[in-house]
Amino acid sequence: MFAADCQARVAFDLLAGTWNAVVLHTLRTGPQRPAELRARIGGISPKVLHETLRRLEFSGLLERRAYAAAPPRVEYGLTELGRSLLGPIEAMATWAYAHADEVLAAQERGEASA
């Protein structure tokens, strides 16, 4: 099922940048302005958020809407393609909540015996 150049790698590469999944997940409730996203996502800088939004837009997962207001207003929202990725992201997050501590404990044991 897996080969070096196969489609599955597209999905894992998409979620390789940790912030990609976090931004997609945070937009599940609807389009938001960058400032709103930053308030909801702890620890992301304006620069990293901007790069993540552009990367996800470039991959067809987000769409950018600009409103002619003073000052101009921009919102980002999930495309249908982006919304379809929320399921696998949820599966990963659910696994993480159940097992992240076991992974971290194994890594600590590994460091201690290194």
Added chain:
Amino acid sequence: MFAADCQARVAFDLLAGTWNAVVLHTLRTGPQRPAELRARIGGISPKVLHETLRRLEFSGLLERRAYAAAPPRVEYGLTELGRSLLGPIEAMATWAYAHADEVLAAQERGEASA
């Protein structure tokens, strides 16, 4: 649900290395020797496979078994923790088969208009 230092990031970081998911998935049928894994996974070098196996072992997802034979034989197999990650990996791979082409098409359009 997501914050900068939350557990979900452990999961996405684990699958950030594209080969991690491919190796875990290939081991779903049972323990295998590195040579068998390389034969099943197209495009992975011995060095990258070795690093991936050690990284997954370090995270508690794989276990390494050495057999006293001549020459010595080594196998890698999924731990229970590793097997529990196959579900989310399948969800990602299934999404990729359905949508990877749409992502690649969006990226090509983006490059064309850049």
